[in-house]
Amino acid sequence: MSAPEEVVELARARMAARATKDWAMADQLRNKIAEFGFEVLDVADGFEFKLKSPFPIVSRVGDLRKFTDKNFESAIAIIADGFIDDLVLAIKSIKEFAPENCAILVLVSGKPELHDLAAQLDKRTFITQIQEGVGWGEAANALLKFAPAPYVIIMDPSTRFLGDAVTPTVEKLATGEWAAVGWHGGLVNVEDEWRSVEDKGPGPVDVLFSYFMGLNRESAIESGGFNIRALYYRNADMEFSLRLRQARGNLLQIDLPLEQARHHGYYDTDPTYRDEQSKKNYDRILDRFRGKNEILVERR
Numbered sequence: 001m002s003a004p005e006e007v008v009e010l011a012r013a014r015m016a017a018r019a020t021k022d023w024a025m026a027d028q029l030r031n032k033i034a035e036f037g038f039e040v041l042d043v044a045d046g047f048e049f050k051l052k053s054p055f056p057i058v059s060r061v062g063d064l065r066k067f068t069d070k071n072f073e074s075a076i077a078i079i080a081d082g083f084i085d086d087l088v089l090a091i092k093s094i095k096e097f098a099p100e101n102c103a104i105l106v107l108v109s110g111k112p113e114l115h116d117l118a119a120q121l122d123k124r125t126f127i128t129q130i131q132e133g134v135g136w137g138e139a140a141n142a143l144l145k146f147a148p149a150p151y152v153i154i155m156d157p158s159t160r161f162l163g164d165a166v167t168p169t170v171e172k173l174a175t176g177e178w179a180a181v182g183w184h185g186g187l188v189n190v191e192d193e194w195r196s197v198e199d200k201g202p203g204p205v206d207v208l209f210s211y212f213m214g215l216n217r218e219s220a221i222e223s224g225g226f227n228i229r230a231l232y233y234r235n236a237d238m239e240f241s242l243r244l245r246q247a248r249g250n251l252l253q254i255d256l257p258l259e260q261a262r263h264h265g266y267y268d269t270d271p272t273y274r275d276e277q278s279k280k281n282y283d284r285i286l287d288r289f290r291g292k293n294e295i296l297v298e299r300r
Helices: 005-019 023-035 084-097 136-146 166-174 217-222 236-246 271-289
Strands: 038-043 046-051 074-080 102-109 125-130 151-155 159-161 180-182 185-188 203-205 212-216 251-253 258-260
Touching (some): 074 084, 084 102, 084 159, 136 151, 151 166, 166 180, 166 212, 185 251
Parallel strands (some): 180 251
16 A cells, blocks of 8 residues: 655654664654554565554454543443444434433454444544454453443444433432343243243343343442353343342343344344354353242242
8 A cells, every 4th residue: 555755754764763673763653654544564575554443453352452541421332243334323323312421332343344333433432343253241341341431331233222221221220229220131931940031021120131231330340240151142141130130239121212123143143153152151041040049039
């Protein structure tokens, strides 16, 4: 890729600094090149340029660092594995209705085309791409760890705002009575030996789903977070919910101005992979929690 002559001169100076092992100067020149919107790449016969990404790109989730030095009252955290058009629509709906003191954090797994997503960056929207990919549970934990807010909402890219769903969620969490507040959830069906969950509507619940799950960040981390063995989202949110319940956390389902578009993460995922990973996640629930009816809410 070609670059302005001023950038080329900086790259030549950097190459000279590297030749004399002046690493501090080489780093300064690399940063100066970055200010022009370019990354300089060392190759066998000199250097090449590529356009600098407008957001951080890391190889592995372990390379992730904090999204921002700013502090927010709440943060919506989204894990994306493809279907970027849907993600863009979700972000736009958040911006339309959520309060300004709510950050938007996005982790993109893999290497999808992100040109349209980059256009969503602004003072409260932060995006990081993990090129080697990351499992859902590990990504959710990273979002919890680095979220710049005491209240974090794990949200699926298929969810759309129809109104302000953040304020009523944060208000419930701020009372200290609830470790998690969400849009959809349910009660474990003890009559079929924990093999299903019934949606009984708003009220205290055993589990919440990650279509829109608001969390007290500290409580979520103290409970151990999401299981990093959960590569796929389905049932991983239920396992986490039961962890919260076992840690004496209370979960509340409430009505919120939200809707769900086509859930590509379920319907358009390879069925063999989807069913295999969902079963693995649910088998862990049965192995760890089945029969522990004392952790379930009284409402049945």
